[in-house]
Amino acid sequence: MTNWPTKKLGEICEIEGGDAAPQDKTIFENGTIPFVRMQDLGRYHITTNLIETVDKITNEALQKFRLKIWPKGSILLPRSGSVYMNHRAILGIDACVVSHIAILTNFSKEILNKYLFYYLTILDIGRFGTQTTGIDSISFSQLGRLKIPLPPLNIQQKIVERLDAIKKAQELNDKQIELAEELFQSLLHRELDPKGKNWEMKRLGEVANFQYGYTESAKERGNFCFIRITDIDDNGELINLDKKYIQADEKEVLPYILEKSDLLIARTGATFGKMLYFDSVEPSVFASYLIRVKPNKNIIIPKLIWLFSRTSDYWKQAWNLMTGSGQQQFNANKIKRIKIPLPPLETQQKIVEKLSAVQEYKKKLVQQKELLKELFESVLHKSMAGKFD
Template identity: 40%
Template sequence: MDMQSKAKKLIEMIQTAPVEWKPLGEVLVRTKGTKITAGQMKEMHKDNAPLKIFAGGKTFALVDFDDVPDKDIHREPSIIVKSRGIIEFEYYDKPFSHKNEMWSYHSVNKNIYIKYVYYFLKTQENYFRNIGSKMQMPQIATPDTDNYKIPIPSLEIQQKIVKILDKFTELEATLEATLEAELALRKRQYQYYRDFLLDFDNQIGGGIADGYKGRLKDVVWKTLGEVGKFTYGYIAKAQDAGTARFIRISDINANGKLIPNGEKYIDVLPECKKYLLKKNDLLMARTGATYGKTMIFSEDYPAVYAGFLIKLDFDKNILIPKYYWHFAQGELFWRQANKLVSGGGQPQLNANALKMIKIPIPPIPEQEKITAILDKFDTLTNSISEGLPHEVALRRKQYEYYREQLLAFPKTA
């Protein structure tokens, strides 16, 4: 019987199973934390040290046992209550401590399986977050959890619920790891073929994807300044309304694609009409952490590009925009760009530096062949990149459904 069938069978059993509802503080032991600051945690942290100290959110420190008073070290499997900021529960079954504004629970009752209680409390996090949201800094107090009633079925049912939910958690993690590994593989393949196809200098021999073989003999090398013109964008502030999308440096992601969320808009005033984009225009970020990232504007709606972007205009009879885009993702481009970028507080790759970068330019038919091959790898990589969160979200939604149903005990009148 698979896990889903087992879950469905157990859900049916739960509907008629006897259950008691008792306050958390009556059935579990609450423990205190240790007095420590975030600065001290940072100073004391040692990679691979045996004792974990929890703070809010995902923050923690690994320390030695001698670094914390023995009375503040907890060795029982426990539920840690993260009571400030992002309010949530975490399960931990190794020696630990936590900051003293937090607290934790463990069980000394042989009829209470602590991990079962943890799974139940995870379904109640929104309830506690709503309580905490009434404070200026979201937070809850010990009475909020001590007095909260939880359902207590038989120990056998608790153990069966935990076994199923553990399995769903494991399956979800395995799926995510598998898809991440597949995505990493596809990215490496795209990178390999992109750098191979554009490596005209080294004359690497051999056949490659889709019948494209050998290296070209009639490639010319030119600087970008010889084949293109570069225009800085419109210096203005984005608005919440307008007739054209205002594309900013933050709208180009690390993969050289336009980010669809968080759009800002602008009115197309007479002075900014010359900054309107046409389909297949190339834009490059010229400053900050994303300097050098290049995207192709492939949309049909009106858009204006902002001041920290440079529009790249090439003669399409010499250089295909998509061929250049693949070049701008590759090692040959970045090896040159990283030498030309200016230092200071914010790295800058300005138009004068960009003009100095050299690019191999094969005949247009060969550019089209190379582009077609690389487009296939890019499409495959992106389909996995987009599909990965979707697949994980579907599995997580399925898991959450069963978790909710397995913990939906009827309340007594």
């Protein structure tokens, strides 16, 4: 707690709403004026510089519908439909704004707009709102009654500078992650493209064996970790959150116990074809909606197959082979037909090492991203509590 005075939000700024979005799509063709929709706010989630929008409106439409252009520096937050998502943004450009979003402007001299923005990010505004016809919302009067602590301006500035410095580090780290992914994709295409390399092309069925997983209900505890489709992330790596287990006799599940470098492929649902490279040391069994691929290591390095599963060539083949009119099915007989380039083992090793090095670098950046997020949250809450040690 602090001894800072407080004022209601409505006393330190003006709170208004955006305009109803014109329904004629042609209005947004060749437009030049940014039009902020909820999806734009959601894409950023939390930002001090919202500058990109999906839609831009024409000057003619601006006049016809009497839309208002809100100034750069205005604070945006949801007021209906996505209140509980707690999106927050500062406009980095002059822009029109949709009616589902509240706009804070004309801040009093006793508050910095960036300090107010940062303070609003720690508030779960949804708990102050209501639901009408199943849609969460918060009224202008409810927003206006929110109490805002007002430290002296020099303290506000200090808080902003501390948080801005971490935000800057986060942005630089995010850019490095983006560049690392671009490098990975570029190398992936270049290294695994068989054109002009005189490599054999083999079907997966010629270089690996296949096995369906174990049928059992997942539990919170057990002696084997139970790997399911939902445990594989979009990058084909194991998610270590919300792990599930089974309690089973080792002899019974012995054929399903995973070994390092095993590959698992999702065979059904929207994520069919997604492949995991298993490298965990935790005793684990794989579930029935997964297929284990056991490559012949005398012919092909398992990780090369996993890397190939990240290419457009793999996914093009997977989509062409997919069966099932409703639930998408990707059974072993189909997977066996996927063609994969087969360079010499020495070349395979070099390719795997090169691409793995980039992935390890990106993994460290992602870990850094989490640490920076934790640091930002810690500094934010301490600063708002008046703690500056």
